[in-house]
Amino acid sequence: MSEIIRTSGFFGVVISLAAYFIGMYVKKRLGKGFLNPLLIAAVLVIAVLLIFRIDYSAYMASAGYLSWLLTPATVCLAVPLYSQLQALKKNIRAILIASAAGVLTSLLSILLLALLFGLGHADYVTLLPKSVTTAIGLGISEELGGYPSITAAVIILTGIMGNVSGELVCRLFRITHPVAKGLAMGTASHAIGTAKALEWGELEGAMSSLAIVISGLLTVVGASLFAMMI
Amino acid sequence: MRYLRQLCIILAITCAAELLHHFIPLPVPASIYGLVLMFCLLLAGVIKPAQVKETADLLIEIMPVMFIPAAAGLAESWSVLQPILVPALIAVLAVTVLVIAATGLTAQAFTGKEEKGDE
Numbered sequence: 001m002s003e004i005i006r007t008s009g010f011f012g013v014v015i016s017l018a019a020y021f022i023g024m025y026v027k028k029r030l031g032k033g034f035l036n037p038l039l040i041a042a043v044l045v046i047a048v049l050l051i052f053r054i055d056y057s058a059y060m061a062s063a064g065y066l067s068w069l070l071t072p073a074t075v076c077l078a079v080p081l082y083s084q085l086q087a088l089k090k091n092i093r094a095i096l097i098a099s100a101a102g103v104l105t106s107l108l109s110i111l112l113l114a115l116l117f118g119l120g121h122a123d124y125v126t127l128l129p130k131s132v133t134t135a136i137g138l139g140i141s142e143e144l145g146g147y148p149s150i151t152a153a154v155i156i157l158t159g160i161m162g163n164v165s166g167e168l169v170c171r172l173f174r175i176t177h178p179v180a181k182g183l184a185m186g187t188a189s190h191a192i193g194t195a196k197a198l199e200w201g202e203l204e205g206a207m208s209s210l211a212i213v214i215s216g217l218l219t220v221v222g223a224s225l226f227a228m229m230i
Numbered sequence: 231m232r233y234l235r236q237l238c239i240i241l242a243i244t245c246a247a248e249l250l251h252h253f254i255p256l257p258v259p260a261s262i263y264g265l266v267l268m269f270c271l272l273l274a275g276v277i278k279p280a281q282v283k284e285t286a287d288l289l290i291e292i293m294p295v296m297f298i299p300a301a302a303g304l305a306e307s308w309s310v311l312q313p314i315l316v317p318a319l320i321a322v323l324a325v326t327v328l329v330i331a332a333t334g335l336t337a338q339a340f341t342g343k344e345e346k347g348d349e
Contacts, residue, residue: 016298038294042301049302056306063299069289070296072244075264076286079279082272094340102333109325117317126314127321131329134300139257150314153307156300157322162330169327175334179341184334188326195294205290211333213262220257 003058012063019044036164038192074133074191077209080198084206091179095207098180099214102187106131107219107226114230122146124230128223130154133190136216144227155190162189163196182207187215236285239277243268 022044023037049059081088088095107128114124126146129137134155141151166185175181178201185193186208194212198205247264254263271277311318 012299016302017295020295020298038297038301041295041298042304045298045302046305049305056303059302060299063302066296067299070293071247071259071261071264072240073289073293073296074261075240075244075247075268076282076289078265078268078272079282079286080290081265081269082279085273091337091341094337097340098333098337101336102329105332106325106329109328110321113317113320113325117314119314119317123314123317127318130321130325133259133262135259135261136257139259143257147310149307150310150318152300153304153311154318154322156297156304157318158326159297160301161322161326165327166330169330170334173331173335175331175338177338177341180334180337183337184330187333188329191293192297195297198290198293209265213265216262217258 009062012059012061013065015045015048015059016041016063016066019048036160038195039160039164042160070191077194077205077212080202080206081209084203087179087203087206088210091207094179095183095210096214098183099187099211100218102131102184102211103215103218103222106188107222111226111229119230121227121230125223125227126150127154128226129219130158131188131190132216132219133212136220140220140223144223156192159189159192162193166193166196178203179207183211186211190216233285233288236282239282240268240285240289243271 019041020037023040026040027035027037045059048054049056110124110127110130114127122145125144126141128144128146129140129151132140132155134152137151137155138148141148162185166189170176170181170184175184181200182197182204185197185204190212194205194208197208244260244264247260247267250263250267251258251260268277272279
């Protein structure tokens with residue numbers, strides 16, 4: 001089975017897309033916030049791979065084309081950012097301070113967790129960059145002596161968590177300002193959270209994209225400093 | 231042809247970003263250099279929004295789909311995740327909520343003040 005699929009240039013793409021459309025359908029029918037199409041699609045794809053005993057690498061042979069689009073798509077986030085230039089200029093102080101507050105909260109919480117669970121240096125720095133975009137996080141984890149593969153898993157789970165829970169958390173803490181909602185999503189859960197912020201509106205999406213960049217760069221510096229503590 | 235021309239511009243910037251990533255020794259991915267580069271080119275007026283708009287909108291709209299392969303790959307990382315499962319889960323579940331709240335509330339405090347200042 002794996003062999004046939006490995007030679008197919010389309011199988012992985014087709015089951016990924018089909019799983020996503022099923023996910024959108026389920027969300028539309030049931031309307032629950034935690035039923036996120038991305039989450040449903042991931043679970044469905046994993047189920048299909050397990051049931052038909054397909055290797056992940058065979059699936060990736062064609063599904064990899066979807067990931068390939070991620071870099072140019074991230075570059076494109078500059079376009080809504082540019083069209084929101086006025087809002088960006090107007091809120092520049094809030095943007096910088098809020099991203100810094102978010103990054104600091106993330107790093108401090110991980111430090112506390114590590115102390116609480118008695119984690120060693122390697123496990124600690126593996127978790128440190130969990131809120132930033134995958135590629136930055138992997139770089140930090142590797143640089144500081146962590147396990148990049150675990151970092152990748154934690155980062156993706158964090159993104160899904162932010163995407164799924166963002167709406168509820170914002171409502172719970174009465175975060176209603178579109179700028180604040182966008183910044184919160186991008187700082188806490190990078191591009192996967194930004195996908196959700198874009199659903200809310202262009203301003204939210206632009207703020208979230210901006211937060212990915214700012215919090216990513218702040219984390220590069222912040223994580224190196226925090227890494228010295230354990 | 232318009233979409234193709236727009237795609238060509240976007241991919242050209244992505245290529246330039248890969249070069250930057252290659253030559254600057256920081257753990258910053260090509261995608262982030264590309265985002266900043268595209269933003270600067272738009273600011274400088276070298277690229278007009280109309281020259282990339284439709285294709286950019288399309289790529290952004292279908293972005294969630296691009297995360298499915300990586301998310302499905304989580305089943306593969308299960309064994310490496312297991313030893314630090316509990317702190318990792320707390321980091322994912324609780325810390326993410328904390329960061330959303332901290333960022334959002336801080337931003338809201340400052341945007342509120344600035345708006346009042348404008349009045």
